[in-house]
Amino acid sequence: MYYAVSQLNRLRHWGGTAYLCAIVLCVICMLLAIVVGSVAIPLPTVATVLWHWIRHVSAPGVPETLVTIITTIRLPRVIMVTCAGAALGGAGAAYQGLFRNPLADPYVIGVASGAGLGAISAVALGGVFAFAWYLMPLGAFSGALIVVGLVYVLARGDDHYTNNDLILAGVALAALANALTTYIMLHIGRQLSQLLGFLLGSASIVGWDAVGLMIVSVVMGMTMLMIAARDLNVLLFPEEQARFLGINVTRIRALVVIGATLMTATAVAFHGLIGFVGIIVPHSVRMFVGGDHRRLIPLSACYGAVFLLLADMLARTVQSPQEIPVGIITACCGAPFFLWQLRLTKKDRK
């Protein structure tokens, strides 16, 4: 016990520094992510291009190709990955608090299954309608929101509902969505590699429209989570005790579910199902700054962005010029992390 006490008190002092580290790391990783790629671009060139691009003037002495690569391919992608990492990290911390379960992740109430069904439906419809690659993210986003909306409505019933109601409704609807996904997959029999890439998680090339949508949804979702963050601390106690302490449990739960789902659904729509970010990052951050969601959620979002940027860089460079799905990298980090956690927990119990 004294080991745990000294560890907790020592690490608590990291609170302030953790924010600074997160911001510095995030900026460094974003710059690195623009530098690294099939065509390596020197950091000064990146800085010059970005500086001139912000001021809407052309960078002198930099080839137009490099400017195009930086401003239309790498920069939107890096911002998207940053936002997706922040969304998954922040949503993971919020869901773990809401469900009082360290294994809860952003996909816990059917986001993944809904997104899968939405994406495959979009691919199936792709044969009928001709409007392009945009259909799949749109399908995934709609599917995720529809399934989570249904889960929420079914669990809510006559106003009062518990976390278990949400999880049970989520499991049932996820099973149904998975069954429908498999059925449609068997019938369309085409574009399966694209779909598999989506299911494994990937950061494909996106335009600035998508970046705008992603930023808006992350800002909205994080605002909702930060409004709920303080009261989410009390929800770590059984629901009735939270009510004793004056918490409007129904309102806080709705804020968390809507905020976290909005962020997750947007991340899934553009990057597919990237696993483990929402589990690993909040766990690690909690070890350093404690369980208070007012610190945990924003820091998990920052470190989630850092983690996904690093994973994305690896995914792009490990088999360069070929890219591997980023979900493979996050999963490869996730499994050893769990084993390490298990070891630590056992050690602490002793």
Added chain:
Amino acid sequence: MIAINNILCKYQHHTALFNVSLTAHAHEIIVCIGPNGAGKSTLIRAIAGTVPLYTGRITLEGSDITQMTPALRAQQIAVVPQTVVMPVGFRVREVVAMARYAFHPWYQHQTEHDDQIIEHAMAQAGVAQFAELPANQLSGGEQQRVAFARAIAQQPKVLLLDETTAHLDLHHQHAIINCIKALAHAGVLIIVAMHDINLAASFATRICVLDKGHLLVDGAPVTVLNQAFLERVYQTPLKVVPQSGHSTPLFLIQH
């Protein structure tokens, strides 16, 4: 101060309280006793506003408690629950500070006044020495005292305690009871649900006996606690041992 008027509480198909009425005032310490399933905890939860009332109403200084917002209710009524499991990653001080959430909107920080209240509550409950320790690493009795400190930090008009002393050793039972007496003296209405009749008699100003959801008797310990009545309620033969200097005798199980 609190008027419980003819309330009926149900859990799905089981009725836990039948037409219970009770009036209580500041400075009183009311202890509810009765066999398992008598409805003691339900009464506590009904006053706290977490159990729906099928009939009747409960008012606190004239205001219907079911019409209050959760935050407003928490500013006036605090509860120490029967079992407390502390969350991971929080120090004792942080857990006690949660009592002050109901007093501020989400964007406002804890004030210096809140800090003083928290310090005072921890000192009163005897957990000040654990303030910086992780709350989930404390023993069951210590966690119970943290929950007691959290309830005091709400600075309630009504303090409800559900079997609070059950996990405590004799020293801490004594300390908590002294603290309860001090709070009652300061004007807080205390309502306690417990099983220990002798302990109840030692500090209650009124005792309510509940059985199968009915309020059987409500009065001063000396009038309520008599052998024949308690034997009938608990369906257990009791031995009575007179105590010098006390108005009530000790009730022991006759083996």
